[in-house]
Amino acid sequence: MHRLRTTVSRLRPLTAAQTAQSRSPHRTLVTKGGLRTFQPARHLNTSVAAEPFLNGTSTNYVEEMYYAWLENPRNVHKSWDVFFRNANAGAPPGLAYQSPPPLSGTSQGLPSVQALVGAQPNVEKLVEDHLAVQSLIRAYQVRGHHIAKLDPLDISCVDFDDAPTDRITSGDQVTFSLYKERLCDLAAGGLYGLAESDLDNVFRLPTTTFIGGNESALPLREIIRRLEMAYCQHIGVEFMFINDVEQCQWIRQKFETPGVMQFSLEEKRTLLARMIRSTRFEEFLQRKWSSEKRFGLEGCESLIPALKTIIDKSSQSGVENVIMGMPHRGRLNVLANVIRKELEQIFCQFESKLEAADEGSGDVKYHLGMYHKRMNRVSDRQITLSLMANPSHLEAVDPVVQGKTKAEQFYCGDTEGKRVMSILLHGDAAFAGQGIVYETFHLSDLPSYTTHGTVHVVVNNQIGFTTDPRMARSSPYPTDVARVVNAPIFHVNADDPEAVMYVCNVAAEWRNTFHKDVVVDLVCYRRNGHNEMDEPMFTQPLMYKQIKKQKGVLKMFAEKLITEGVVTTQAYEEEVAQYDKICEEAYTRSKDEKILHIKHWLDSPWPEFFKLDGQPKTMSCPPTGISEEELGHIGNIAASVPVEDFTIHGGLSRILKGRANMVGQRVCDWALGEYMAFGSLLKEGIHVRLSGQDVERGTFSHRHHVLHDQNVDKRICIPMNYISPDQAPYTVCNSSLSEYGVLGFELGFAMASPNALVLWEAQFGDFHNTAQCIIDQFISSGQAKWVRQNGIVLLLPHGMEGMGPEHSSARPERFLQMCNDDPDVFPKLSEDFAVRQLYDCNWIVVNCSTPANFFHVLRRQILQPFRKPLIVFTPKSLLRHPEAKSSFDDMLPDTNFKRIIPDDGPAAVSPEEVKRVVFCTGKIYYELTRERKNRGLDDSVAVVRIEQLSPFPFDLVKAEADLYANADLVWCQEEHKNQGYYDYVKPRIRTTIGRSRPVWYAGREPAAAPATGNKQTHLTELQRLLDTAFDLEAFSGHV
């Protein structure tokens, strides 16, 4: 309200004396009609007491009204129109408001309004003119970027119907016709009634602009010129959609304040030196390897100084660690000139004859990551820079970078993002096209996912491979997605390095001030084809004709600085020659490299975790059980509310009581088993982070890791954090409704430290498929491509429960298909067989049938001496199944994860009598044993659970098959034949027995959908597969 009153009061016309003080000495108040005199000002005393509705929560509303009225008085109700007119005309306290006319009869208020305004015709005109000027200023602030000169090619892809082509530059005389043409579309209400005769009139400036500098009033001509300079040159600022007035004011100040974009000679020279490095690096690569793909930066060379500016500025504000993610374009240049990877390391990647020293597939040079700690010369502080390795899949790395950044912040106690930050680079087509960008933006302000502001830089070369923007997006800019989180967007013509540097400075300052995302849109072009082999003229002939004519940005900028006298031609040429020499010398050194080491390209090294050569410190895993006392203690915490005066829901009290009973009886259900695993790891100093949709309670209402006070809003308690005073912190967080984004985030989080158990739980297992890119491109293949280990755990609820085609299958077949163990090779037996198998695999896939085994596998994840992703198919109905409980005995010291659980009933007592061994995994075990009992087949059928599917327990399965030498072998699963585990286990079981016996199948028929939607069909199918499993004649005669 204060703002409104101030604004309203500032609209008052100036006294002649005030005008004389504030206007510039050269400008007179001469209009066509002669000297214009102003009415003496009347003081507006519209106090809150006098106008009680200008109070409290109505402030925003009134302000909205006021702005709407400024745009056009007809936008608001007549009564508001009258109020604002009266207030502006200096109505005395309490009299600005006039009640609306009654529905019948004549108005009492209106005549006095008319008297007030009508009696002073000049005042009315003055008020209207001031309002018009305010609207004009606002129009520039809102839509100035429509007419800014952003496109170096001037073939703008941004299609605003209202963008006129003529430009006003600082040297132009503003003529009425020119600005009228530019503005009548820009400003929704045309020119708001302003005429040429108003150009030299002086207007008081509102508080919502900074164009005045030290002056509070300016002639209209100057107002327009300054607005043109601020908003319509090489920088287009898109920010007026931001809800926060303080933030809008901050941006206005940064761009409107006269003379704000000035640089010292030193700064300009540094900028030139950076442009030289950026440009000459690409030219060097082009000279040496003209036919190698490198996705050069030509056309956007100012990206390098842009990034360096952001990093310098952030380092000056205290940032010590910058984590970056970027696509192919200009990546090598960023590695060389921003992160400062040794040039010879980059050059030897072009040498195709070099042998790879590391295991795994490796990756192409423009996907590899990098980690480097060095001195920042501008801030004189140490800074760690890392560029995350990424797959070809554009933007997939975004959430991974955010997760890693969050983790780095978490581990160094940086709760506000002051020491660690992320920078994300994007291509224009990918930024607009990939949904993961949106998902990542939506993590940006969530308490457990925020990284306290990311600086996004878009290399907007106005093309995506061969596709024009008009075919690639439906929004004017590629950056519109950022508006959803109120991030300001600074569009800048990348051919103007100074403008680029300016916006990057502001972007870094914004991030450091508000800790919110910000976007720098470098509007540029791509000088060559998509890669160095591509012919762009096939598809963009006119654009490329224009590009061929385009002078390089370095050349233009050097000429400018030489003309300004900032550098001499000689100094410039020397700088160029010096950098070329650096490249040549590195090239010579690169010839000495004999071997390619992918591990030199690690983005997240764990030096304390591995030996110096990157190998694990041991090849054994200690027992994963814990003491009776610890089990009891953690169990009691799980069953309690460890804070005073906290009322939980009655239903939850019953659940906790049930837990207490279990602890008394020394048993665990699934939720308690998980509690024991998390709690014991926390006690050992391992951070545990569980993230996913509704994980705090658990989709199936079994977990309840966060208790909610029933009487106090938002008061919560997390008992897991009350296990021991020196425990590691436990993070459990309900995520946004995203799989791709959140799984990527957790994967990134898990990269930062090996000493954390990071778990992502899918709501139902099948939803992981919207995160498939993270699974395929990072989790299953990350180590092979980038020699980087990761211990992320995926919890995927899975099981046929008659719930229909969705929600049933976590698609085990997909995970198993991507396992790298050979189905036909029985691995060499050794003492450390089980651990070595784990070490060699790309990920571990398990389906535990008991809480104890789930407990052990989670603990093994941390106690094993290396890190591998762990995929766990978790149960639904087993969460409450009376038999799916484990005794504390199975969790005590010296107990371990069981890769298989053999039959321990009558069948195992007389194995030679057994006719059939049914191998299975997961929940079907309970259905099988019940059926076996019903049929009285406990002696003749053994049921063996394979708990660790991959790496396949060849040794243990062989032992079982050997034990039941006279039995036929059956694989039983509840999934359809083309799904589940069958295709994976069958050849492996056959390998264990030297293919001496067939492996029969008992399960559902092949099908397209994972499960039926009909409950009855579901039960019939289940019965049929159980019939097959226990019909001892089912396969006789089959071959």
Ligand SMILES: Cc1ncc(C[n+]2csc(CCOP(=O)(O)OP(=O)(O)O)c2C)c(N)n1
């Ligand atoms: C998810 C995904 N889809 C398709 C591709 C294939 N592809 C590689 S680069 C590219 C064009 C990218 O355009 P843009 O984002 O504007 O970046 P630019 O190459 O112009 O710098 C495409 C389609 C990819 N790498 N990732």
Ligand SMILES: [Mg+2]
């Ligand atoms: Mg592009």
